[in-house]
Structure formats: C-alpha cells, structure tokens
Amino acid sequence: MIEKIKIPTVAELVANNESPDILFWVGCSGSFDDRAKKITKAIVKILNHCNIKFAVLGTEESCTGDPAKRAGNEFAFMMQAIQNIQLLNGYEIKKIVTGCPHCFNTLKNEYPELGGNFDVVHHTQLINKLIRDGKIKMKDGGTFKGKKITFHDPCYLGRANDVYEAPRNVLEKLDSELAEMKRSKSNGLCCGAGGAQMFKEAEKGNKEINIERTEDALELKPDLIATGCPFCNTMMTDGVKHFEKESEVKVLDVAELIANAADL
Amino acid sequence: MVSIIVFAILLTFTFSFFGWNILKVRSNILMGKSIDRSDRKPERIKTMLLVAFGQKKMFQNLLPAILHFFIYAAFVITSTELLEIIIDGLTGNHRFFANTLGSFYVLVVSTIEVLSVLAFVATIIFLARRNLLKLPRFHMDEMTGWPKLDGNIILYLEILLIFCIFTMNGTDEVMLRESWSHAHLDDSWINALLGDGVKSYGFAVSSHLGPLVFGGLDQSTLEILERVGWWGHLLMVFGFLNYLPYSKHFHILLAFPNTYYSNLNDKGQLTNLSNVKSEVENMFDPNFDPYAAPPEGEAISEPERFGAKDVQDLTWKNLMEAYTCTECGRCSSACPANQTGKKLSPRKIMMDTRDRMVEVGDNRRKHGKDYDDGKSLLGDYISEEELWACTSCNACVQECPVNIDPLSIIIDLRRYLVMEESKVPSELAGMLTNIENNGAPWQFSPSDRLNWANED
Numbered sequence: 001m002i003e004k005i006k007i008p009t010v011a012e013l014v015a016n017n018e019s020p021d022i023l024f025w026v027g028c029s030g031s032f033d034d035r036a037k038k039i040t041k042a043i044v045k046i047l048n049h050c051n052i053k054f055a056v057l058g059t060e061e062s063c064t065g066d067p068a069k070r071a072g073n074e075f076a077f078m079m080q081a082i083q084n085i086q087l088l089n090g091y092e093i094k095k096i097v098t099g100c101p102h103c104f105n106t107l108k109n110e111y112p113e114l115g116g117n118f119d120v121v122h123h124t125q126l127i128n129k130l131i132r133d134g135k136i137k138m139k140d141g142g143t144f145k146g147k148k149i150t151f152h153d154p155c156y157l158g159r160a161n162d163v164y165e166a167p168r169n170v171l172e173k174l175d176s177e178l179a180e181m182k183r184s185k186s187n188g189l190c191c192g193a194g195g196a197q198m199f200k201e202a203e204k205g206n207k208e209i210n211i212e213r214t215e216d217a218l219e220l221k222p223d224l225i226a227t228g229c230p231f232c233n234t235m236m237t238d239g240v241k242h243f244e245k246e247s248e249v250k251v252l253d254v255a256e257l258i259a260n261a262a263d264l
Numbered sequence: 265m266v267s268i269i270v271f272a273i274l275l276t277f278t279f280s281f282f283g284w285n286i287l288k289v290r291s292n293i294l295m296g297k298s299i300d301r302s303d304r305k306p307e308r309i310k311t312m313l314l315v316a317f318g319q320k321k322m323f324q325n326l327l328p329a330i331l332h333f334f335i336y337a338a339f340v341i342t343s344t345e346l347l348e349i350i351i352d353g354l355t356g357n358h359r360f361f362a363n364t365l366g367s368f369y370v371l372v373v374s375t376i377e378v379l380s381v382l383a384f385v386a387t388i389i390f391l392a393r394r395n396l397l398k399l400p401r402f403h404m405d406e407m408t409g410w411p412k413l414d415g416n417i418i419l420y421l422e423i424l425l426i427f428c429i430f431t432m433n434g435t436d437e438v439m440l441r442e443s444w445s446h447a448h449l450d451d452s453w454i455n456a457l458l459g460d461g462v463k464s465y466g467f468a469v470s471s472h473l474g475p476l477v478f479g480g481l482d483q484s485t486l487e488i489l490e491r492v493g494w495w496g497h498l499l500m501v502f503g504f505l506n507y508l509p510y511s512k513h514f515h516i517l518l519a520f521p522n523t524y525y526s527n528l529n530d531k532g533q534l535t536n537l538s539n540v541k542s543e544v545e546n547m548f549d550p551n552f553d554p555y556a557a558p559p560e561g562e563a564i565s566e567p568e569r570f571g572a573k574d575v576q577d578l579t580w581k582n583l584m585e586a587y588t589c590t591e592c593g594r595c596s597s598a599c600p601a602n603q604t605g606k607k608l609s610p611r612k613i614m615m616d617t618r619d620r621m622v623e624v625g626d627n628r629r630k631h632g633k634d635y636d637d638g639k640s641l642l643g644d645y646i647s648e649e650e651l652w653a654c655t656s657c658n659a660c661v662q663e664c665p666v667n668i669d670p671l672s673i674i675i676d677l678r679r680y681l682v683m684e685e686s687k688v689p690s691e692l693a694g695m696l697t698n699i700e701n702n703g704a705p706w707q708f709s710p711s712d713r714l715n716w717a718n719e720d
Contacts, residue, residue: 007717028704030716037716058714062703070656071692072571072678074537076699078544081536109533114541155657160532186662190600195656199695199705203653206605213600 005044009058010091020055022047022126023093025107027100028063029230035237036099036230042259043099043123049264050135054097060087064106071196078114081106085116095119097126099255101156101229102194108161122157124167124228124254131173131258139263142175147223149257150179152213152236153188154229167228167254174261176224181216189213191235198231214239218249225251271353271498278502285509289587292625296580301525308524311667316523321665331386335422338383339516341376342429342501349498358446359436362465366453374468377433380426381469387422394419401593404602406612411512411591418513425500432493434474435486437465441475444483515590519666522588525581526667531658534675539568540683571679574640575621578673585668586618595660595670601653608653610660610670616645617673642677651678652689 013020024047029036047054065080088096096118098104108120130136149171157163164185171178183189192202192209202208214236217225225240227233230253237251252260301308314320319336322329351360362369394402394415402415439445441463458466465471478486508514515522546552572578595610596602602609620641627635654674661669681687688696695705703710 005717007714009714026713026716028706028708031713032704032706032708032716037719040716056714059711061713062710063699063705065699067705068696068699069534070675070678071688071696072675072680072682073688073696074540074570074679075544075683076696078536078540079547080699080703082541082544082548105530105532109530110536113536155655155659156532159658159662161530187598187659189603190655190657190659192600192655195654196692196695197655200652200689200691202604203601203606203608203649205601205653207603209600209604209655212604 005041006048007044008055009060010055010093011058011060013055014091019092021053022095022097023088023091024054024056025064025096025098025100025103026056026061027098027103027230030099031061033230033234035233039230039233039253039255040099042253042255042264043097045259045264046127046130046136046255046262047097049262050130057087064103064111066102066106067196067199069106069110070194071199081111081114081116085111085114088116088118093118095121097121097123099123099230101154101160102231105156105160122161122163122166122228124157124170125163127255127258128166128170131170136258136262138173138175138258138261143261143263144174144176144224144257147174147176148179148220149174149176149224149226150181150217150220150222151184151226151228151254152181152191152217152232153185154227154232155188155190155194157228158188159186167226170254170258171226174257179220179222181220183216189216191229191232193231193235198234208239210235210239211242214243218243218245222249224257225249226254226257227251228254265356268354268356274498274502275350275353278505282505282509285506288625288629289509289514292621293580293583293587295576295621295625295628296578296583297576299579299581301581304528307528308526311526311528312520312524315526315665315667316519319665321663321667331389334379334382334386335390336516338376338379341372341379342425344372345376346501349494349501353498358448362447363450363453367457370457370466373433373465376429377467377469380429383422384426387419387426391416391419401597404593404596404609404611406609406615407591407593411615414511414513415591417507418511421500421504421507425497425504428493428496428500430470430473430493431489432497433465433467433470435478435481435490435493437467437471437474438478438481439483439486439490440465442483442486444486512589512591515588515666518584518588522584523667525584527581527669527672531661535672537570537679540570569680570683571681572673572676573642573680573684575617575624577680578617578641578676582617582669582673582676583621586614586621588666589614589618589668590666591615592665594663594665595668598659598663600655600657600659606649606653607647608650610674613646613650613670613673614668617641620645642680646677648681648687651681 010020010023024043026040030040062084063080064084065077068076068080096107098107098120101122104120104122107118111118151167151171153164168178189212190209191213217236225236227236233251233253240246240249240251319329319333322332348359348361352358365372393399436445436447440447455462458464478489508517569577575583589611591611593611599608599610627637651674654671656671656675658671661671698705698707702708
C-alpha cells in the first residue's frame with residue numbers, strides 16, 4: 001500500500017491563516033490524464049521530501065488558456081486568464097511551479113501583461129535547484145546507473161523559453177549515460193502536440209510528427225526517453241509503441257526519474 | 265564630356281528610381297498595424313550587430329555560412345568603390361582616390377579583388393547547390409517560377425559583375441605598364457610601395473592576372489575593354505540596386521532594420537489582443553453598461569477585426585519581415601509539419617504575405633485607399649489546411665537567420681478564422697467548448713480536479 005501523500009490546497013492553508021511558499025500548478029493533463037497523474041505525484045513526492053511549503057489550487061484550478069490561445073480563440077484564453085489571475089492575486093500567490101511547459105509559458109509570459117505577475121518555474125528548474133542545494137540525494141547503487149537516457153526538449157520549455165540546461169543537469173545526477181539526439185536543444189524537433197495539435201488529428205501528410213521524433217530517439221538505442229511535458233510524454237510513448245519497443249524503451253518524466261532514483 | 269552627361273543621367277535615374285521604390289516599400293510596410301518596438305535600444309543594436317552584421321545565426325551551418333560571408337563581404341566592400349565610381353564618372357577623373365590614398369588604395373582594391381575571387385568561388389558553389397545538388401529546401405512547391413529564377417539571376421549577375429571588375433582592373437594594369445593608362449599616378453608612392461621603376465598598381469589579383477589575360481593586346485582594344493569593364497561594373501551595381509526591391513535579395517538591406525526591430529521577448533510569448541481583453545473585462549465588470557453612449561469626446565471608431573484576414577491586419581513588422589525574407593527555406597526544412605508532408609511551409613507564409621502586400625499596395629495606389637479587390641491573404645493565398653498544420657513549436661522562428669517570425673502571422677490568421685468566422689476544426693471546437701464549460705480541454709468536471717490525490 002502506497003503511503004498517502006500530503007496534498008494541501010491553497011484554500012485550506014488560507015483558512016488556517018497560512019499561505020504556501022510556492023503554488024504547484026498541476027495543469028489539466030496532470031490532473032486528468034492517467035499517465036500524467038503519475039508525473040504529478042512524482043512532483044508532489046519531491047516537494048514533500050524537500051519539506052517545501054507548497055499547495056495546489058485543487059478544484060479551483062482551471063486551464064491557463066494555452067490551447068485556446070494557440071487555436072486562435074483569444075476570447076476563451078482571456079476568460080481563463082482573467083479569472084485565473086483574479087484567483088491567484090486573491091490568494092496573493094507569488095511563486096508558481098508548473099508540471100507542464102505550456103502552463104509554464106502562459107503563466108510566465110502571457111499573464112504579466114494582464115495583471116498576473118508571478119515568479120514561475122518549470123518543475124525541472126525547481127528540481128535542479130533542489131538537487132544543487134543538496135535537498136535530494138540519489139540512493140546508493142543508482143537506479144539508472146549505466147542506463148542510456150536521451151532528453152526530448154519540449155518546445156515550450158526549450159525554444160520558447162530557452163530552458164535547456166536545467167533538465168539536463170538533473171539527468172546528469174542519475175549516473176547514467178546522457179545521449180543527445182541528432183536534433184536537440186534549440187534544434188530539437190517538436191513531438192507534434194503543441195499549438196493545440198494535441199486535441200485534433202494531424203493535417204494530411206505522409207507521416208506523424210511523433211513517429212519522426214521517436215525515430216530520432218530510437219536511433220540512439222536508449223533505455224529511457226526523458227521528457228518534461230505531459231504532451232510530449234504521450235506523443236513519445238505512442239511513438240515507442242508504434243515501433244513495438246515499449247518493453248525496451250521507457251518514456252518517463254524527469255520528475256519520475258528523480259523520485260525513483262532518490263527512492264521517494 | 266558625353267560620358268559625363270550619360271553618367272550623370274544614369275546616376276540620377278538610378279537613385280530616383282531606387283528612391284521611388286523605397287518610398288513604395290515603406291508605404292506598403294506601413295499598411296500594417298502599429299506595434300511598439302521602440303524600447304530596449306541597446307539590446308536591439310546588439311541584436312542587429314550580432315545577427316545581421318555578424319551573421320551569427322548563419323554560422324550554425326559552417327560551410328554555407330563561410331561562402332555566404334564571402335559574397336556578403338565582397339558586396340559590402342565593393343560598395344565602397346561606388347564612391348570612386350561616382351566621382352570618376354562625374355568629373356572625368358580616372359581612379360580619383362589612387363593618389364590621395366596611396367598605398368591604402370592598393371590595400372582597399374586588393375581586398376576587393378581577393379574577396380571577389382572568393383565570392384566567385386562561392387557563387388559557383390551556390391549555383392551548383394541550387395541547380396545540381398537539388399537541396400530539398402530549394403525545390404519545395406513554392407520555389408518554382410519567379411522565386412527559382414530570382415535565386416539564379418542574382419548569382420549570374422554576381423559572376424558577370426566579378427568579370428567586369430577583373431576586366432577593368434586587368435586591362436588598366438596592362439595599360440599602366442605600357443604607359444597608356446588614363447590614371448595619373450605619382451611615381452613616388454608606387455615606387456615606395458613596389459620598388460623603383462616598377463609600373464604597376466600592385467593590386468593583389470589583377471596585377472598578376474591582367475598581363476596574363478590581356479597582355480599583348482593593342483591600345484585601342486585595351487581601352488575599349490577597360491571601358492566595357494568600368495561601365496559594365498557600374499551598370500551591374502546600378503541595376504542591382506533597382507532590382508533589389510523586386511527581389512528576395514532585398515534582405516541585404518532590410519536584414520539590418522529587421523533584426524533591429526526583432527521580437528526580444530521569449531519566443532513562447534504570443535501577443536495578447538487588447539480589444540479582446542477589454543471586451544472580456546467588460547463582461548466581468550458588473551457596472552459595465554453595454555448600451556451606454558461612448559464617453560464624450562471619444563470618437564466612435566469602427567470595431568477592430570479580431571485577428572488577421574489580410575495584410576493590413578498584420579503589423580508593420582510582419583510586413584517588413586515579408587520584404588526581408590530571402591527565401592532560403594531554413595524555416596521550412598526545420599518545420600515538423602513540413603518534414604512530415606503537411607502543406608504548411610513557413611517560407612510560403614512569408615512569400616504569400618509579401619506577394620499579397622505588393623498587390624494590395626499597388627491596388628491602393630491605383631484605385632484609392634478603400635479599393636477592395638475581393639481577395640485576401642487568408643483564403644486566396646494561405647489555406648486553412650496550412651494554418652492548422654502548425655504546432656507552434658517555434659522551429660521556424662529559431663532557424664531564421666534574420667529573425668523573421670512566421671508563427672505570429674499563422675496565429676493571427678487562426679484568430680481571424682476562429683473568432684470572426686467560427687471556422688475551427690471540429691475536434692478543436694470540442695476542446696474550446698470544454699475549456700469554456702469546465703475549464704479543461706477535456707470533458708472532465710472541475711470538481712474532479714483533485715481526484716488524482718486520492719488515487720493509487
């Protein structure tokens with residue numbers, strides 16, 4: 001039986017006259033998608049392990065509006081943004097960690113002009129800092145020792161916000177071999193899910209983008225494909241399944257790898 | 265005297281026509297909506313120096329970057345020679361700066377010559393790459409007809425120009441040796457530079473190549489050849505200048521302002537539409553009266569369109585970018601949609617924007633500001649299928665060597681489609697309804713948001 005994890009909501013804290021040091025913005029995938037929920041839990045384990053006073057919005061959380069904005073519906077985006085900003089400002093939230101690069105980008109870059117000014121970090125950045133501060137130690141022996149890992153850059157973390165090193169610094173702590181795909185960092189290829197593509201069939205073409213990207217990864221014959229985005233995770237997992245490699249190649253989020261390696 | 269008059273007429277015509285074209289380009293760009301790029305000046309200058317002047321982004325691919333740099337450097341340095349050509353042309357002098365600058369003149373012309381040789385090699389390689397190697401990005405659907413020809417014309421012109429330069433300098437060298445030259449050189453600095461009694465310009469390439477190729481020709485042939493070289497060189501430069509505004513090669517000028525006015529924000533940040541913002545804020549404002557008369561003094565303006573249907577709905581920066589695009593196709597070869605056979609090509613987005621802008625601009629000048637030709641960028645040039653293939657991954661933006669942003673055009677066209685015409689792929693319509701109804705792109709109840717906390 002898994003020990004019950006502690007997940008405070010902002011509303012609970014505020015009711016006790018407290019406030020979180022950092023808000024964990026879970027995101028829609030992290031809340032509803034069965035695969036992404038595991039990433040969410042890994043992040044929570046890390047936050048709890050490091051005794052970070054965090055909270056989630058719980059049922060008060062709502063979509064940032066990213067897919068609506070990218071699909072061209074600025075009205076739906078603006079409705080979400082203005083309501084979210086009211087809520088966050090009402091709770092006097094200052095610092096946010098997100099489990100999704102799309103939420104990260106929208107909160108960090110598109111909310112300030114609308115009155116939402118928060119210090120927003122992606123979970124790989126926070127984990128990187130926690131490791132650097134010595135708050136997370138990998139257990140002896142190294143769960144992933146000698147494994148070959150390749151990191152797929154999420155577009156909204158990498159090119160969109162120039163965060164390339166934080167996830168890599170984290171992965172280096174796993175004592176495994178970090179291999180770069182032929183297209184990586186600023187040249188990384190999209191998984192195919194951004195810009196609201198996650199929610200529709202691809203336009204007519206001769207190949208699915210996630211297949212093209214999975215080929216990049218499988219070329220390296222890795223044991224693990226690491227990601228930092230629930231959408232990328234879905235796309236890469238589907239890609240690996242397409243090549244019937246799911247028994248050899250696992251697709252895991254950076255948070256899951258660390259939670260696992262630190263035995264949390 | 266005749267040649268001075270011919271030259272003066274040519275010069276006047278060249279620069280008037282160029283000026284007229286520049287004004288036209290300017291007015292076309294200014295059809296776009298305003299966007300503020302007057303901030304962060306030091307950062308802008310730095311970006312321009314690095315990206316345009318230093319060609320930083322070109323150097324991600326070393327060989328083409330070096331070859332391109334040869335042509336670029338040759339072009340920039342050769343342009344300084346234009347000053348002498350104009351002075352010589354208007355005064356009847358021959359090599360006006362030779363005696364004034366002395367050995368520095370030899371250095372400048374030698375640099376031009378060495379770079380011209382390098383540019384010649386680069387041009388030949390580029391021609392081969394474009395036409396023989398069949399590099400995929402030069403053979404996409406949008407690269408047929410004029411764009412293909414345009415790409416080759418400039419390379420042929422480049423070769424012709426280099427031939428003219430060496431004919432001019434080479435014959436002049438031979439004539440100088442035979443004491444037939446029109447240049448009146450002071451022997452003092454020549455002798456100081458090259459040794460007593462030497463009769464030569466001492467230019468790095470032509471003083472060796474000239475006698476080899478043109479040695480032994482008689483004086484009148486040499487004189488004719490020298491003039492052919494001089495006038496040919498000049499006509500090529502003047503012609504090139506006026507070819508630019510009609511060609512993709514405009515990037516050699518516009519790369520500078522275009523990078524200066526770059527989007528300096530994080531690439532992931534899309535603009536927030538202020539007109540949508542105020543409408544949504546009014547919706548949330550309990551005191552807002554939608555039937556209230558506008559405050560006194562405020563002009564009743566026509567409501568602005570949401571998103572972009574045509575070039576006038578884009579910003580002037582989008583339109584400047586369309587003129588700056590040199591159709592290299594690095595954006596399209598990095599585009600995930602394009603690589604997987606979808607119709608989208610970011611380069612085509614820029615080319616379409618330019619073609620449509622020129623069309624609308626010409627229409628406006630011909631038929632007046634409000635003329636409507638019944639066409640638009642969206643639909644007649646760019647299809648919905650292209651727009652919906654984009655993953656907004658920013659690979660095109662990242663790749664562009666002159667900081668063009670095709671993504672912002674794609675998003676603005678999507679905005680028009682969705683908000684003005686309600687044309688949205690059905691699955692996306694479902695996603696949008698879900699966001700509006702239950703605050704998530706999928707149909708889950710907000711009350712289930714924390715369920716994960718209690719699941720194993």
